[in-house]
Amino acid sequence: MKLKSLPGAALAWLRETRCKWLLFMVLLGLSLRENYPFSHYPMYSSFSRRTYYIYLADANGRALRTRDFGLSSSTLKKIFDRFRQKELKHSSKSAPDRVEKAESAAGQALLQYLEGLHQSRRSVKKLPAGAGVQHVTVRQSGDSLVLETRTVARNQ
Amino acid sequence: MTRRPDIPVFAFYERLVMRCLFAWLVWDATPRALVVHGIPAPNGITRLVDLHFLLDPNVYSAMRVALALALLFYATRILVWLALPVALFVHVAANAVINSQGAVQHSAQIVSLVLLAQTAAHYYGFWQRREGEEEALRESRAIWWSQQTIVAVYLLAGIAKLIVTKGAWIWQVRWIGVSIAKAAYQTFYNTFDHAELNQQLRVANFAAGHGWLVVGIATAGLALELGSPLALCNRRWAAVVGLALLFFHLGLDYSMRLTFPYNRWLLIIFLINAPYWLATGGGKIFRRPGEPVTSP
Numbered sequence: 165m166k167l168k169s170l171p172g173a174a175l176a177w178l179r180e181t182r183c184k185w186l187l188f189m190v191l192l193g194l195s196l197r198e199n200y201p202f203s204h205y206p207m208y209s210s211f212s213r214r215t216y217y218i219y220l221a222d223a224n225g226r227a228l229r230t231r232d233f234g235l236s237s238s239t240l241k242k243i244f245d246r247f248r249q250k251e252l253k254h255s256s257k258s259a260p261d262r263v264e265k266a267e268s269a270a271g272q273a274l275l276q277y278l279e280g281l282h283q284s285r286r287s288v289k290k291l292p293a294g295a296g297v298q299h300v301t302v303r304q305s306g307d308s309l310v311l312e313t314r315t316v317a318r319n320q
Numbered sequence: 321m322t323r324r325p326d327i328p329v330f331a332f333y334e335r336l337v338m339r340c341l342f343a344w345l346v347w348d349a350t351p352r353a354l355v356v357h358g359i360p361a362p363n364g365i366t367r368l369v370d371l372h373f374l375l376d377p378n379v380y381s382a383m384r385v386a387l388a389l390a391l392l393f394y395a396t397r398i399l400v401w402l403a404l405p406v407a408l409f410v411h412v413a414a415n416a417v418i419n420s421q422g423a424v425q426h427s428a429q430i431v432s433l434v435l436l437a438q439t440a441a442h443y444y445g446f447w448q449r450r451e452g453e454e455e456a457l458r459e460s461r462a463i464w465w466s467q468q469t470i471v472a473v474y475l476l477a478g479i480a481k482l483i484v485t486k487g488a489w490i491w492q493v494r495w496i497g498v499s500i501a502k503a504a505y506q507t508f509y510n511t512f513d514h515a516e517l518n519q520q521l522r523v524a525n526f527a528a529g530h531g532w533l534v535v536g537i538a539t540a541g542l543a544l545e546l547g548s549p550l551a552l553c554n555r556r557w558a559a560v561v562g563l564a565l566l567f568f569h570l571g572l573d574y575s576m577r578l579t580f581p582y583n584r585w586l587l588i589i590f591l592i593n594a595p596y597w598l599a600t601g602g603g604k605i606f607r608r609p610g611e612p613v614t615s616p
Binding site: 182183185186189190193194198199200201202203204205206207208209210211212213214215216217219220227229230231234236237238239240241242243246247277280281283284285287288300302303304307308309311 | 326327355356357358360361363364365366367412415416419420421422423424425426429432433436437440441464465468469471472473475476477479480481483484485489492493494495496497498499501502503505506507509510511512524525528529549552
């Protein structure tokens with residue numbers, strides 16, 4: 165097939181195809197990305213040797229059930245991640261401990277968000293005094309999985 | 321003169337079952353209450369429309385009543401031109417508020433998109449009617465566009481994997497054990513179910529120790545996503561791809577507790593379409609010898 169006839173053939177196919185709505189939805193998803201109700205479905209679209217999750221713990225380090233505070237663990241992590249990205253954007257790239265500082269600030273912002281959630285909905289439990297945000301790094305070392313936990317923020 | 325566009329035609333009983341099940345699904349995928357703290361990170365439609373009024377519990381209750389009525393009208397084919405936009409607005413607005421808390425979720429999104437497709441198909445049908453199209457084709461087009469929307473979601477997920485990783489997704493997926501462990505602990509902190517955590521960690525450790533086996537399985541999953549448009553070839557392909565995607569979801573549920581209930585239901589309703597196979601299969605069983613085969 166001659167190369168210059170390709171655009172014409174593509175246009176003819178576009179005119180004839182029964183699946184115009186499919187193409188339209190795919191193009192909308194790719195261009196609008198994460199804009200509800202549209203999405204380009206980026207979840208699990210990439211993997212690395214290391215990731216992290218967070219959970220809530222009381223002053224003694226005992227884990228608290230996330231659902232009691234009006235959210236799921238995955239939503240909790242996504243909200244923390246949004247605060248973390250925001251802090252990282254505002255910090256100087258040369259600062260030596262910028263990631264730790266950003267995570268600490270994100271943890272505090274998350275605790276404030278949970279307090280606000282409790283204020284607006286009384287069915288949502290109040291975080292106990294001294295409760296903290298625990299950050300757990302999960303990484304693959306050889307054929308094994310390794311977990312490292314640290315506290316990034318604590319409720320005053 | 322009437323025109324017959326190239327879209328599959330669905331029988332009355334298929335359309336009825338699909339309508340009732342989809343109405344129930346929209347109802348279930350719309351939050352019972354908006355347990356949120358404002359709209360701190362506007363997303364999608366909340367960037368265009370101020371939806372703070374929905375945060376008032378009385379207003380939201382009224383919206384839920386409007387949704388219930390709209391879905392009842394939709395299921396009974398009364399005032400569909402009004403029922404569909406009302407249902408679309410309430411469902412999308414409520415879920416957009418939930419998705420504007422700083423965490424985008426992909427659970428109800430596919431339901432919103434199918435509802436959008438059905439609304440668009442209905443209004444496109446008005447225009448086509450003026451051009452001389454048969455009235456009865458309007459609902460079949462809504463189903464056809466719903467099928468294309470479901471396929472688009474899977475196709476997009478496959479394309480995103482290739483774009484984000486510049487094609488290296490298959491190489492990276494051998495580290496999926498890390499993500500499975502993360503998902504396992506996240507589920508655990510929701511429920512404190514130790515038995516479930518142990519079961520999921522067994523899967524995570526197996527994946528970490530058998531990277532190349534995981535690559536093989538995940539490649540099949542990616543091929544299924546990229547090959548999902550085959551579902552649009554005919555009813556048989558729709559059922560085959562629908563069933564394959566349903567088993568794909570069951571595998572994801574077992575390994576990562578990613579349930580995606582609405583995706584599964586939409587596959588069952590619009591692609592697998594059991595009533596058709598029961599009716600045609602049943603017809604074959606009860607047909608007298610020599611009687612001609614007819615399909616609804």
